[in-house]
Amino acid sequence: MSTLFRHFRIHQVFGANTDVGKTILTTALASASAQRGNQTFYLKPVSTGPLEDADDHHVNRYTSKFKHSIHAECLFRYDEPVSPHLAVKLKAAANGDTEAISPSDATVVDAIANRILMHANSTSKPAHMYMETAGGVHSPALSGSSQADCYRPLFLPTILIGDSKLGGISSTISSYESLLLRGYIIDVVLLFRDNYYRNADYLKPYFADRGIYVATVDPPPPRLLDPSENFKVTDKYYASITAPTAENPEDTLQNVIAHLDSCHSKRLQELDSMPKRAYDNIWWPFVQHGLVKGEQDVTVIDSAYSDFFSITNKTGFKDTSGKQSLLEPQFDGSSSWWTQTVGHAHPSLTMAAARASGRYGHVMFPQAVHLPALKLAERLIHDGPGKGWADRAFISDNGSTGMEVALKMALRAYTLRHPELNNEDKKQLGILGLKGSYHGDTIGAMDACEEGVYTCEWHDAKGYWLDPPTVGIKNGEISITVPASLSSFPEAKEVKAASLSWVYEVENRLRTPLAQAYALYIQRALDSLEKRGGPKLAALVIEPILMGAGGMLFVDPLFQRVLVDTVRGRRSGSSSTWSGLPVIFDEVFVGLHRVSVESSGPILGVYPDISVNAKVLTGGLLPLAVTLASKSIFEAFLADNKADALLHGHSYTAHPIGCEVANETLSILDKLKESDDWKAAQASWAKPDGEKSPVWSLWDPNFVMEISKLPQVRETMTLGTVLAIKIKDDSAGYTSNSAQSALRSLLDASEAEGVLSSAPGGAPFGIHYRTLGDVAYFMTSLNTSSKVIRSIEDKLWKTLAGS
Amino acid sequence: MSTLFRHFRIHQVFGANTDVGKTILTTALASASAQRGNQTFYLKPVSTGPLEDADDHHVNRYTSKFKHSIHAECLFRYDEPVSPHLAVKLKAAANGDTEAISPSDATVVDAIANRILMHANSTSKPAHMYMETAGGVHSPALSGSSQADCYRPLFLPTILIGDSKLGGISSTISSYESLLLRGYIIDVVLLFRDNYYRNADYLKPYFADRGIYVATVDPPPPRLLDPSENFKVTDKYYASITAPTAENPEDTLQNVIAHLDSCHSKRLQELDSMPKRAYDNIWWPFVQHGLVKGEQDVTVIDSAYSDFFSITNKTGFKDTSGKQSLLEPQFDGSSSWWTQTVGHAHPSLTMAAARASGRYGHVMFPQAVHLPALKLAERLIHDGPGKGWADRAFISDNGSTGMEVALKMALRAYTLRHPELNNEDKKQLGILGLKGSYHGDTIGAMDACEEGVYTCEWHDAKGYWLDPPTVGIKNGEISITVPASLSSFPEAKEVKAASLSWVYEVENRLRTPLAQAYALYIQRALDSLEKRGGPKLAALVIEPILMGAGGMLFVDPLFQRVLVDTVRGRRSGSSSTWSGLPVIFDEVFVGLHRVSVESSGPILGVYPDISVNAKVLTGGLLPLAVTLASKSIFEAFLADNKADALLHGHSYTAHPIGCEVANETLSILDKLKESDDWKAAQASWAKPDGEKSPVWSLWDPNFVMEISKLPQVRETMTLGTVLAIKIKDDSAGYTSNSAQSALRSLLDASEAEGVLSSAPGGAPFGIHYRTLGDVAYFMTSLNTSSKVIRSIEDKLWKTLAGS
Numbered sequence A, B: 001m002s003t004l005f006r007h008f009r010i011h012q013v014f015g016a017n018t019d020v021g022k023t024i025l026t027t028a029l030a031s032a033s034a035q036r037g038n039q040t041f042y043l044k045p046v047s048t049g050p051l052e053d054a055d056d057h058h059v060n061r062y063t064s065k066f067k068h069s070i071h072a073e074c075l076f077r078y079d080e081p082v083s084p085h086l087a088v089k090l091k092a093a094a095n096g097d098t099e100a101i102s103p104s105d106a107t108v109v110d111a112i113a114n115r116i117l118m119h120a121n122s123t124s125k126p127a128h129m130y131m132e133t134a135g136g137v138h139s140p141a142l143s144g145s146s147q148a149d150c151y152r153p154l155f156l157p158t159i160l161i162g163d164s165k166l167g168g169i170s171s172t173i174s175s176y177e178s179l180l181l182r183g184y185i186i187d188v189v190l191l192f193r194d195n196y197y198r199n200a201d202y203l204k205p206y207f208a209d210r211g212i213y214v215a216t217v218d219p220p221p222p223r224l225l226d227p228s229e230n231f232k233v234t235d236k237y238y239a240s241i242t243a244p245t246a247e248n249p250e251d252t253l254q255n256v257i258a259h260l261d262s263c264h265s266k267r268l269q270e271l272d273s274m275p276k277r278a279y280d281n282i283w284w285p286f287v288q289h290g291l292v293k294g295e296q297d298v299t300v301i302d303s304a305y306s307d308f309f310s311i312t313n314k315t316g317f318k319d320t321s322g323k324q325s326l327l328e329p330q331f332d333g334s335s336s337w338w339t340q341t342v343g344h345a346h347p348s349l350t351m352a353a354a355r356a357s358g359r360y361g362h363v364m365f366p367q368a369v370h371l372p373a374l375k376l377a378e379r380l381i382h383d384g385p386g387k388g389w390a391d392r393a394f395i396s397d398n399g400s401t402g403m404e405v406a407l408k409m410a411l412r413a414y415t416l417r418h419p420e421l422n423n424e425d426k427k428q429l430g431i432l433g434l435k436g437s438y439h440g441d442t443i444g445a446m447d448a449c450e451e452g453v454y455t456c457e458w459h460d461a462k463g464y465w466l467d468p469p470t471v472g473i474k475n476g477e478i479s480i481t482v483p484a485s486l487s488s489f490p491e492a493k494e495v496k497a498a499s500l501s502w503v504y505e506v507e508n509r510l511r512t513p514l515a516q517a518y519a520l521y522i523q524r525a526l527d528s529l530e531k532r533g534g535p536k537l538a539a540l541v542i543e544p545i546l547m548g549a550g551g552m553l554f555v556d557p558l559f560q561r562v563l564v565d566t567v568r569g570r571r572s573g574s575s576s577t578w579s580g581l582p583v584i585f586d587e588v589f590v591g592l593h594r595v596s597v598e599s600s601g602p603i604l605g606v607y608p609d610i611s612v613n614a615k616v617l618t619g620g621l622l623p624l625a626v627t628l629a630s631k632s633i634f635e636a637f638l639a640d641n642k643a644d645a646l647l648h649g650h651s652y653t654a655h656p657i658g659c660e661v662a663n664e665t666l667s668i669l670d671k672l673k674e675s676d677d678w679k680a681a682q683a684s685w686a687k688p689d690g691e692k693s694p695v696w697s698l699w700d701p702n703f704v705m706e707i708s709k710l711p712q713v714r715e716t717m718t719l720g721t722v723l724a725i726k727i728k729d730d731s732a733g734y735t736s737n738s739a740q741s742a743l744r745s746l747l748d749a750s751e752a753e754g755v756l757s758s759a760p761g762g763a764p765f766g767i768h769y770r771t772l773g774d775v776a777y778f779m780t781s782l783n784t785s786s787k788v789i790r791s792i793e794d795k796l797w798k799t800l801a802g803s
Helices: A023-036 A055-062 A064-069 A086-096 A105-122 A168-180 A197-207 A229-243 A254-281 A314-318 A347-361 A370-384 A399-416 A424-425 A441-448 A500-504 A511-533 A557-570 A629-635 A656-672 A674-683 A703-706 A738-747 A787-801 B022-037 B055-062 B065-068 B084-094 B106-120 B166-178 B199-208 B225-244 B255-283 B314-318 B345-357 B369-384 B399-416 B423-427 B443-447 B500-504 B515-530 B557-570 B631-635 B654-673 B677-682 B701-707 B738-747 B788-803
Strands: A006-015 A040-050 A070-078 A127-136 A160-161 A185-192 A214-216 A299-305 A306-312 A329-330 A394-395 A430-434 A463-466 A468-476 A477-481 A495-497 A539-544 A583-586 A610-615 A625-629 A713-719 A722-727 A766-768 A771-772 A777-780 B010-014 B041-049 B068-076 B127-136 B156-162 B185-193 B213-217 B299-305 B308-312 B327-332 B392-396 B430-434 B465-466 B470-474 B479-481 B495-497 B537-542 B581-586 B610-613 B627-629 B713-719 B724-727 B766-770 B769-773 B775-779
Touching: A006 A023, A006 A105, A006 A168, A006 A254, A023 A055, A023 A064, A023 A070, A023 A127, A023 A160, A040 A064, A040 A086, A040 A105, A040 A347, A055 A064, A055 A229, A055 A299, A064 A070, A064 B627, A070 A086, A105 B022, A105 B213, A127 B166, A127 B500, A160 A168, A160 B399, A160 B515, A168 A185, A168 B127, A185 A197, A185 A254, A197 A214, A197 A703, A197 B557, A254 A299, A254 A306, A254 A495, A254 B369, A254 B775, A299 A329, A306 A314, A314 B515, A329 B738, A329 B766, A347 A656, A347 B166, A347 B345, A347 B581, A370 A394, A370 A583, A370 A656, A394 A399, A394 A629, A399 A441, A399 A539, A399 A583, A399 A625, A399 A629, A399 B399, A441 B399, A441 B775, A463 A511, A477 A500, A477 B769, A495 B041, A495 B127, A500 A557, A500 B225, A557 A583, A557 A610, A610 B084, A610 B106, A656 B443, A674 A787, A674 B299, A703 A713, A703 A787, A703 B557, A713 B557, A738 A766, A738 A771, A738 A777, A738 A787, A766 A787, B010 B106, B010 B166, B010 B255, B022 B041, B022 B055, B022 B065, B022 B068, B022 B127, B022 B156, B022 B225, B022 B255, B041 B065, B041 B106, B055 B065, B055 B068, B055 B225, B065 B127, B068 B084, B068 B106, B084 B738, B106 B127, B156 B166, B166 B185, B185 B199, B199 B213, B225 B515, B255 B299, B255 B308, B299 B327, B308 B314, B345 B654, B369 B392, B369 B627, B369 B654, B392 B631, B399 B443, B399 B537, B399 B581, B399 B610, B399 B627, B399 B631, B465 B515, B515 B557, B537 B557, B557 B581, B610 B738, B677 B788, B701 B713, B701 B788, B738 B769, B738 B775, B738 B788, B766 B788
Parallel strands: A006 A127, A006 A160, A040 A070, A040 A127, A160 A185, A185 A214, A329 A766, A430 A463, A430 A539, A539 A583, A583 A610, B010 B127, B010 B156, B041 B068, B041 B127, B156 B185, B185 B213, B327 B766, B430 B465, B430 B537, B537 B581, B581 B610
Antiparallel strands: A299 A306, A306 A329, A394 A625, A468 A477, A468 A713, A477 A495, A610 A625, A713 A722, A722 A777, A771 A777, B299 B308, B308 B327, B392 B627, B470 B479, B470 B713, B479 B495, B610 B627, B713 B724, B724 B775, B769 B775
16 A cells, blocks of 8 residues: 555556466566666566466566666466466475465565565666566456455556457456456556457547557567577567657557656646645535644545555655655544444445446335345344334435434324424424434434534524433443432442443343432433423434444443333333334444444343434445334324325435445345454453353453553543543543544554554554544444454554553 | 346346357257257347358257257348457448448347347247357447447346356456446356366355356367268267256256246246335335335336336236236436436446445545545536635535535524624524425425425424516416515516526526516515514525426526525625625536536526535435535634534545546536537527527427417426426315326336337336426436437327327
8 A cells, every 4th residue: 555656656467368468568568668767677476387488587588688677576486377376276285285375465465565665765766667467357366366356455556458359348348347346547558459350449449538548569470489589589579569769659668658657647746736635625524624734734545445544645745765655554543434344445345336336326216116225124124223123214315314314203203192282392392312412413413412512503402411321441440430410329329340241231230229220310300301391302312332423432221221211111102102202223323233233222122113324334335324113103104195204305315326335234244243353352352251242342352451541541441343542631522632632643654663564565554543522532344353453452552651 | 128028038148258158158058948848049139250150050050959949040240250340340341331320229229129029929938038249248239339238228137158268267257347337137157167277166156155156067079170070079069068867967057047047036026026025114205105005006126227217017017928028118207306317327427436436435534635525626616516606615415414514604604794693593593595495304404494395393494485486388488477475566577588598698687677676575575574573594595596396496597696686785795705695506406407507607697605516416326415615604614623613524425436426427417518419409499599598408399388388287397307397286286186197197108009119128118207296397317318308208298188
């Protein structure tokens, strides 16, 4: 991800097929580069077949006259002329080593990245490198994954060698599309001229439409039997297609070299110009532009892969020696605002988006159905968070709209049971919630929360919000902190817990004095509210387990359970309908394993009447939300009159891309449940008796405990992918800067001398993190490897413990 | 699009490359089908090369023993063994016909569809058809477009013949991905066994992960020189790979046939089950489920292409003879709720989504930037609707959230200039708008509109709404209708206009008595509002030109111009800041050429301080919105305090897929501006003097005029892609059913006997349409062909005029 240098232009060469002239044209490109005076490198990451036929040898043979400026090498070599993944197995078998493990993609990528760095640092003069892949774009790498996927972390600009034979139009375009599905920048398509099939005549306008230059050169002469004769004619051929003085420069590769140089310059210029252009045109969300001091405060994301952004390195752009990489990896420590699920640019999600787009685009949804939406609804209702209680799925565009839909559902259900309410009463119906709640940025969703820093002029807080007890780790001990408003209840004291599982096995805690104190507190609060006549409550709305935007508050789940029980006990519906108040679980953030459980119902031991899922739902690719509702909620809108329907619906409701990406995400999550990393994490957070805990975390328990003991840390807490660290500060809350300042050095890319980082390619990386006032939080994807998480823990420890 | 029959299973056969055994394996498939007793059809749409080598001849030769049950044919035949697009040119050249036009994709698709229909109707016994394509998936069709694109309207399930040679893993996977990008259903990958390269060993688990069955068969014997010997061994080979009694059925195609039969049955079962499953699980937007009488009221959309859905045909599923197609095309007459821009499943938009997903997935946006978002912001500000006035682009998830952002911007800008307002005042700040306004479904956006049928319990209409005059065509005359509230102004009378251009050349009308009456009416209304003390207005919010959800009301643009002038004249800002009230243009629906103009500023002759674009912005693929703001609005949020920022931002803000699809859409619109269809439409709506009109429509002027004269039509109106028809009814408004009942028969697929429809494949089609009470509207994509629009006009005319 750090493979961009000012002086050192690198291209990877992919072939539209085997036998399309990849080696010949790469040799010629290297030769042409050298003839223009560039220090030139040729790299074959993996070679299969006899040594004497190897591509790097071919390059050496035909560029010997430029030897001082061409360096050709191969990193992994295998004898058998078959696909690399097979060659590595055959070699192992030949050595009698049946247990041999193939080099992983990371090993190959690290080796290439190291080689690139070494060469880039070996010269400060203009240099070119060509990395020639094996076979076609999807020919397997050593590990068996596709080369197009294996090399993706390096994100190298690409030369596609097109196919000039019969059928070559198709294989060239298909290969291009496979590269495009991985986001590669394709600078040129290069192929042999063929006056019979004329593929280039077709491909030139085709690719011109797509902004890609197509170049052709004459095909090589037929192979001669006499080696020395063959060498002579071949050498002459190379001269003819690479010479800078050719009469028609269109016919030689000098033009292509000039084009590639210009693509490289343009890319640098664009990256260099982006901070200012963004600073001048973009209005960022949740950003005080008055505090953005200039373009130096803008992060340019050139691409992203897995858990890392590839960002421009500001010192690199200023470095006049030009040796420094202009890109560096940055760990996406907020999971891109809590969305990342399986890492950036996951090929399966791209494919899901592509196939839905290709089959439907977007199609009308009212009274219609398409497979992606139907499968999603069925999955969520019958085999997901709605299991056991939900009857209907309503699809909208994001968490905020999903919550507005939920509120509209609850308000209608409530008012239908309360015909005494007049229109003015209805406008003022209130939400019962918890202090610190946040349900999205739209004005209606905000009105379900207290007035606070996030609210706008029109904000009209409708409801009543209770002070919740919270769970945290203080000085190495798991503690339940009880708010001051409960201080009049003697049973409501801070509780120390031996394990997280004890806290989250709510059923076991229902008969404790603390549960009774909670019940009494809630009862009295509601009675007193009723007595003083307002606001009339119409729904209970909670973010179960964890309130995110409110400051990563881990609410004592026992409190939320007692709250639901109390609300439902106060007035009853029939056994099959909602009772007391409709209960909404806002699981937009916590749902679908973000905090280790698929949904919070099984933890709390109670289920909502309405729930909302979003964020993880679409795997971190694009927005979509689903509001689930019980049958009795749905039936509140059934009538003969259209005006009584739920008259809410966005134009792109249930867009097939979003639904299909959600379905794919849910399938990937099913596989993740069986992954070794999850099993190891579950084991590390097992109950004291060794049994599986209902909750667990991808973060290491010892790390979380130890860091809570540091002098500047007030408390920590973790569940699932989330780690929260509260930094000591006199002015707590959203406007505090304590967390920002304590952790600022995390942003700097650094690694111990000579140590490969856990980022793809092993380059030093910084950590992007977000704070909520005095709370810094770190969030991984659901499939972030334990290796990466351990390295983040090390960096965090060094930053906070100073060692 | 109507190529699914219960008894007649059809598959198209695509090859991963040329020379992978496509003809051999298709011949074998046909043979295996015939041996199972199926009537079998082999279709080669396009054949190139010598007649005696033609694939259909090969099929006939080797299946002669099944001749009674195999029918092999070719539709378009060319002698030269080159790519079809080239073969057609060479043939024309050989005939001395240099002007020859290649058969279009539509011609080829219609011919195939007809052949399929003919064969399907020729038998009611189980039958199979194999349609063998030429070369690879992207080998050019006769027209020069790719076969994968050309045959897409037929949406046939696919057999992919994999490549068993070196490099074949790559070409097989790339070909698969190209098919997937077009949404094809792939039922099987079939390739030769090769014990050296072992591609199948790799491809089997690869495709199993993707739900696709991979089958292998032995490769054919080497070709013998003696024709009769060669025939004998080849015939024996075919017998060995197709025989139903082979010892190991894994090795013969009988297994594949059984699998394909089962895929076909499952698809039918799934389509058949979908209405009930949807009826049981989905909560539709804007649908009164109490009026959905059962699964028969559910439309199943199997796929979509261009302007048409492919929906299940209910009578087809009930037809016991089984001869009827189970799918039929349906014209998407609401542009899928006003979103469709370039037709469903447009390959360029799929590619845009794919490349952004492959490069970034989604990435964090606050204080960061990526190319797709930056390009979109720059384009909209400097070379789009923001040109000349906008300074900043704020990106959100859909039109409704974009409008909430706009409202938050305006309210803040207003309150900063009015420090006298306390918190309670701020909550009640009002919007000045027009009756019939609609700005999205979220509660805040709804509060900017009057109470009405769409509003929910919390709705609190904040503001004041004026009665707007409207433009319509009544009994063949263009009329401006003045509302009753203007009746006290003698100059405010119904106006007849000679042309639409007269109405929309607002500048020319500024000094008319009507303009003066408008100004006086607005002034007095505002004065009177101020006098009676409320509500305090903080922003002017209009949908310029056309109010959609309010009932397709074409507002007199002069009125909106005078309104903006009046508001801005009442209190002034400096020349570089907003004055009077911040002005918001809600162009979510009308923007970006939906009503023939890119934005409404040039029509009204005034520009907003804030505007919102969505819907067309992303080409009809997925949601995204951009709120543009002027410098003085942006600066209202600049401060040293984070809490003063615009604290709004959705998790997936500026998701790269949405931004890149928007960029692609804007590029396509640029090309559309030069299209023949647009130029012809502009010419048909030219000014009386022949000059270009500022507005125009894709609908035919004579048609729109004539239909307005029909007895049951109250009025019509059109601009751009939109046609509105108001049906006479005593109970007008949203609850009226007059438009629904007058047009119901449009839903029925019908075409005159023997006439090919304008839908892909030429099958009879119905029209999906939406109504808003007594108004029926019809909306095309921006690139719907004049041929399709003329055919819709014919159907409309027949329905309404009854002839």
